[in-house]
Amino acid sequence: MASVRISELCAEIDAKVHVPGDMDREVERAAVGDLLSFVMGSDADGAAWITVQTHLNVAAVAVLKDIPIIIIASGREPAADLFERCRAEGIALVSAAASVFDTCVKLGRLGISG
Amino acid sequence: MADPIHLEYEVAADDYQAAGAASNSVKETLKMLGLPTAISRRAAIITYEAEMNLVIHGGGGKIVANIDEESVELMTIDEGPGIPDVEKAVQEGFTTAGDRAREMGFGAGMGLPNIKRNADVFEIFTEVGTGTTLRTVINLP
Ligand SMILES: Nc1ncnc2c1ncn2[C@@H]1O[C@H](COP(=O)(O)OP(=O)(O)OP(=O)(O)O)[C@@H](O)[C@H]1O
Ligand SMILES: [Mg+2]
Numbered sequence: 376m377a378s379v380r381i382s383e384l385c386a387e388i389d390a391k392v393h394v395p396g397d398m399d400r401e402v403e404r405a406a407v408g409d410l411l412s413f414v415m416g417s418d419a420d421g422a423a424w425i426t427v428q429t430h431l432n433v434a435a436v437a438v439l440k441d442i443p444i445i446i447i448a449s450g451r452e453p454a455a456d457l458f459e460r461c462r463a464e465g466i467a468l469v470s471a472a473a474s475v476f477d478t479c480v481k482l483g484r485l486g487i488s489g
Numbered sequence: 490m491a492d493p494i495h496l497e498y499e500v501a502a503d504d505y506q507a508a509g510a511a512s513n514s515v516k517e518t519l520k521m522l523g524l525p526t527a528i529s530r531r532a533a534i535i536t537y538e539a540e541m542n543l544v545i546h547g548g549g550g551k552i553v554a555n556i557d558e559e560s561v562e563l564m565t566i567d568e569g570p571g572i573p574d575v576e577k578a579v580q581e582g583f584t585t586a587g588d589r590a591r592e593m594g595f596g597a598g599m600g601l602p603n604i605k606r607n608a609d610v611f612e613i614f615t616e617v618g619t620g621t622t623l624r625t626v627i628n629l630p
Contacts, residue, residue: 412599
């Protein structure tokens, strides 16, 4: 299981960085989900979170699950209030043009696991 | 921890913007008290799901937290529509969430199951037309 810096992860998925958060922080795992209670109930603590949800409540879940980076996939863009909340909480918020699946494949190549 | 701690939060109906504020405050308080991460994580899940149920289903209400040396008690109290069939409501996948909530990723029917899984005590007192009280307790090690 590899530890990957958030900056390196962003480069690999060609991310558009909306909120940098702590780019030097490392993640080892990633989680996928668009149903908030599903993510809340999963063991996503500390993992990178890939979703197509773009609204404020995504940040609420990320804060509670100690999720350091939110990746919005499939070319969707975050809502303004999500952006603001991530900035206030120091959570990295990025978007990727690639699909959820392709984004996951790229993270997998970096050695990030589920 | 000398004196027990009592926290209360008001949660407004349909206020998706404020969502998570109370849960976050509870989690921060537990962290500040030096409780184990595993405990504050469980409390965060319970309060978040209960808070969202107040927002989405309960017509708003109150969150109460009581923390002492032995346990963390987390409660929500609302005067909403009540739950007609509690046994059904606690089953994974059961939901009455409307379109708006579902579009936002709510309505998986996993909130109450998540709460139950993370609580040592899980009780629902509810009456249709009167309201719902959810009481949970996490025992401290
Ligand atoms: N405070 C409440 N007042 C009235 N009904 C409630 C309340 N809490 C839960 N319910 C009922 O119980 C059902 C199941 O709740 P649960 O939290 O498990 O799922 P959900 O809220 O529908 O979806 P999710 O939590 O996954 O986003 C709800 O759809 C609703 O019908
Ligand atoms: Mg719920």
